[in-house]
Amino acid sequence: MNGGVETALVIGATSDIGRAIAYALAKDGCALQLAARDTARLARETRDLRVRTGVAVTSHRCDILDEDGGVSLLDTLDSLPEVAVCVVGLLGDQAEGQRDGAIAERVMRTNYVGPALLMGALAERFERRGGGVLVGVSSVAGERGRAANYIYGSAKAGFTAFLSGLRGRLAACGVHVVTVKPGFVRTRMTDGLDSPARLTATPEEVAAAVVAAIRRPRDVIYVRRVWRPIMFVLRAVPERLFKRLSRL
Amino acid sequence: MLSGWGRYPALDCRLERLRRCEALPGLLHRGTTLIARGNGRSYGDAALNPELTVSMLAMDRMRAFDAGTGLLDCEAGVLLADILETFVPLGWFPPVVPGTRLVTVGGMIAADVHGKNHHRDGTFGGHVESLTLAGPDGATRECSRTENADLFRATLGGMGLTGVILSARFRLRPVETAFVMAETLAARDLNETMALFEASRDWPHSVAWIDCLARGAGLGRGLMTRGAFMERGVLPPRLESNPLCLAPAGKLRVPVDVPSALLNRVSIGLFNEFCYRLGRGRARAEARPVHFDRFFFPLDRIEAWNRLYGRPGFVQYQCVLPKGEAPAGVAALLERVAAAGQGSFLAVLKLFGPTGEGLMSFPMEGYTLALDFPVRSGTAALLDGLDEITHRHGGRVYLAKDACCAPARMREGYPRLGAFKAVRAEAAGAPPRFASELSRRLAL
Numbered sequence: 001m002n003g004g005v006e007t008a009l010v011i012g013a014t015s016d017i018g019r020a021i022a023y024a025l026a027k028d029g030c031a032l033q034l035a036a037r038d039t040a041r042l043a044r045e046t047r048d049l050r051v052r053t054g055v056a057v058t059s060h061r062c063d064i065l066d067e068d069g070g071v072s073l074l075d076t077l078d079s080l081p082e083v084a085v086c087v088v089g090l091l092g093d094q095a096e097g098q099r100d101g102a103i104a105e106r107v108m109r110t111n112y113v114g115p116a117l118l119m120g121a122l123a124e125r126f127e128r129r130g131g132g133v134l135v136g137v138s139s140v141a142g143e144r145g146r147a148a149n150y151i152y153g154s155a156k157a158g159f160t161a162f163l164s165g166l167r168g169r170l171a172a173c174g175v176h177v178v179t180v181k182p183g184f185v186r187t188r189m190t191d192g193l194d195s196p197a198r199l200t201a202t203p204e205e206v207a208a209a210v211v212a213a214i215r216r217p218r219d220v221i222y223v224r225r226v227w228r229p230i231m232f233v234l235r236a237v238p239e240r241l242f243k244r245l246s247r248l
Numbered sequence: 249m250l251s252g253w254g255r256y257p258a259l260d261c262r263l264e265r266l267r268r269c270e271a272l273p274g275l276l277h278r279g280t281t282l283i284a285r286g287n288g289r290s291y292g293d294a295a296l297n298p299e300l301t302v303s304m305l306a307m308d309r310m311r312a313f314d315a316g317t318g319l320l321d322c323e324a325g326v327l328l329a330d331i332l333e334t335f336v337p338l339g340w341f342p343p344v345v346p347g348t349r350l351v352t353v354g355g356m357i358a359a360d361v362h363g364k365n366h367h368r369d370g371t372f373g374g375h376v377e378s379l380t381l382a383g384p385d386g387a388t389r390e391c392s393r394t395e396n397a398d399l400f401r402a403t404l405g406g407m408g409l410t411g412v413i414l415s416a417r418f419r420l421r422p423v424e425t426a427f428v429m430a431e432t433l434a435a436r437d438l439n440e441t442m443a444l445f446e447a448s449r450d451w452p453h454s455v456a457w458i459d460c461l462a463r464g465a466g467l468g469r470g471l472m473t474r475g476a477f478m479e480r481g482v483l484p485p486r487l488e489s490n491p492l493c494l495a496p497a498g499k500l501r502v503p504v505d506v507p508s509a510l511l512n513r514v515s516i517g518l519f520n521e522f523c524y525r526l527g528r529g530r531a532r533a534e535a536r537p538v539h540f541d542r543f544f545f546p547l548d549r550i551e552a553w554n555r556l557y558g559r560p561g562f563v564q565y566q567c568v569l570p571k572g573e574a575p576a577g578v579a580a581l582l583e584r585v586a587a588a589g590q591g592s593f594l595a596v597l598k599l600f601g602p603t604g605e606g607l608m609s610f611p612m613e614g615y616t617l618a619l620d621f622p623v624r625s626g627t628a629a630l631l632d633g634l635d636e637i638t639h640r641h642g643g644r645v646y647l648a649k650d651a652c653c654a655p656a657r658m659r660e661g662y663p664r665l666g667a668f669k670a671v672r673a674e675a676a677g678a679p680p681r682f683a684s685e686l687s688r689r690l691a692l
Contacts, residue, residue, distance in 0.1 A: 041268070044309050045309070047309065047310070047311050047312065048309035048310050048311070051310035051311065051312060051313045051320075051322075051334070052310055052330075052334050054338075188267065191265070
């Protein structure tokens with residue numbers, strides 16, 4: 001058992017980070033509800049987690065791009081989990097997004113609209129129950145819009161703000177909201193990107209940080225400590241200067 | 249630059265990561281040859297192809313486990329370390345493990361690895377019930393002893409040259425504890441060492457470290473270790489509370505490339521003398537429980553130990569000699585090494601059981617000797633000399649370790665190469681789509 005957590009829902013479970021978080025939770029004996037869009041890939045992860053951990057694992061189709069942000073997922077769950085983790089994300093191609101509104105919209109909906117609606121719907125149920133932990137994986141890219149990835153960054157900024165507001169609203173009723181800003185992580189999303197080794201976490205590091213933040217509730221976590229001072233400085237730089245560092 | 253565990257040779261290879269088997273046809277459609285690569289623990293050039301090397305590390309899902317029979321079904325990129333972490337606490341252990349747990353299932357099949365129990369249990373491939381192999385068109389085939397049997401036998405030990413191994417099914421064995429009752433015996437010369445192996449046939453696990461700088465009367469002196477998994481009832485009280493525990497991960501790491509100049513006759517001679525005396529002293533002590541991690545994977549405790557040999561890298565030489573030839577042949581090999589003064593930290597001798605079914609599998613009934621040498625100017629000549637001795641005594645070299653062997657000698661060591669080539673020609677396309685620097689160098 002994981003600090004009283006018997007069941008956790010992981011949305012975006014076929015992502016590298018989602019898989020690692022699900023594994024870390026299951027290793028503590030927590031039963032899993034896995035949700036993702038691609039059911040074939042989800043079945044592969046479900047089997048793997050069952051064999052590796054022996055916990056009960058159910059799989060649920062969920063498309064964050066559906067009109068309702070995938071909220072219908074919640075009707076397919078056998079029980080309301082104590083913990084819900086949303087790892088959904090799409091980096092997208094900034095240049096393509098600048099040219100093509102449909103591509104930009106897809107990035108915005110995947111990173112903000114869908115996850116926010118889904119976390120909002122879960123929040124309603126958690127509030128009614130009077131407890132639970134909501135974990136949203138956002139991004140350091142949402143701290144400030146950079147020329148290189150502001151479509152993705154703005155959506156993550158929205159999600160970060162949403163989680164922040166949700167945390168304030170639910171604090172009184174025992175529902176805790178954790179915002180995770182992992183920085184660079186070695187995953188499919190960053191395949192081919194050359195990120196600095198000291199700033200780049202593994203999915204397992206992210207998972208360990210998330211599990212720790214669930215056990216002893218934290219509000220906002222960066223996975224590698226080095227990101228906190230970096231983001232502090234980045235936020236403090238005046239816009240006039242930040243503009244010139246545009247492709248930072 | 250990509251290389252094997254020996255860090256020699258290093259080649260500029262195009263490296264792609266396979267994440268789902270559905271993506272394999274796309275890689276094949278590029279029209280180049282390719283080789284699948286596991287965790288890069290073969291020593292030489294077996295998992296290198298400059299045109300396209302496909303990392304299988306992301307193909308690491310377990311598919312099913314039958315707790316009634318111990319049958320595990322998993323993808324080829326699953327690490328042995330993951331299997332141990334998952335199943336030892338449940339009381340299961342792989343039927344055969346090599347000297348490191350940082351290998352993939354696909355790699356264990358492709359090299360048809362052996363362990364300290366080869367004399368009793370054969371190679372890993374002998375325990376594989378079936379495997380799924382992708383061919384040159386990306387289509388998959390089930391291979392087993394009853395289905396595509398020829399392809400199955402060619403794939404065990406086939407060095408990835410028959411196709412891409414995607415998944416496999418093999419049976420784990422029940423163990424009551426994670427501890428091995430192990431004892432170490434000192435042998436004063438090669439005859440004594442070999443006599444100890446003969447006397448230890450009933451022990452499930454046996455291996456000997458040889459002081460390869462000892463000459464004359466002490467030639468082949470060494471320390472023989474043998475062991476057997478312990479049953480729960482005989483565990484000492486201090487281990488009773490957690491009989492199936494996993495050992496904490498090794499924390500040691502070789503932080504930098506050791507300057508090659510530090511590896512010389514004197515330093516290695518001292519090291520070997522020290523080890524021999526230490527072991528001989530301990531040998532008088534009784535058998536004692538050793539955690540399986542230490543017993544099977546002592547080097548895994550030292551991360552990146554391949555850096556011990558410095559930047560130029562090292563080559564490992566492992567050969568097997570048929571039993572009748574072994575006393576004279578192993579003595580000749582050791583004499584050659586001692587004369588060259590290029591001792592290695594690791595000289596390992598082991599008695600193998602009968603030849604297995606894999607057409608290109610390395611083990612045959614007899615003695616296998618493994619040595620490693622830093623790459624430097626005299627190394628090629630020394631290896632050539634060792635090859636010549638191996639060849640003269642009817643032995644062969646291990647392809648998973650080799651980086652230098654001459655094609656003609658290698659071929660004579662593998663009498664079933666013709667059959668292997670025929671199966672490969674049929675299964676892997678003509679010319680074969682699955683190729684490596686090793687297959688090119690040896691004209692396999």
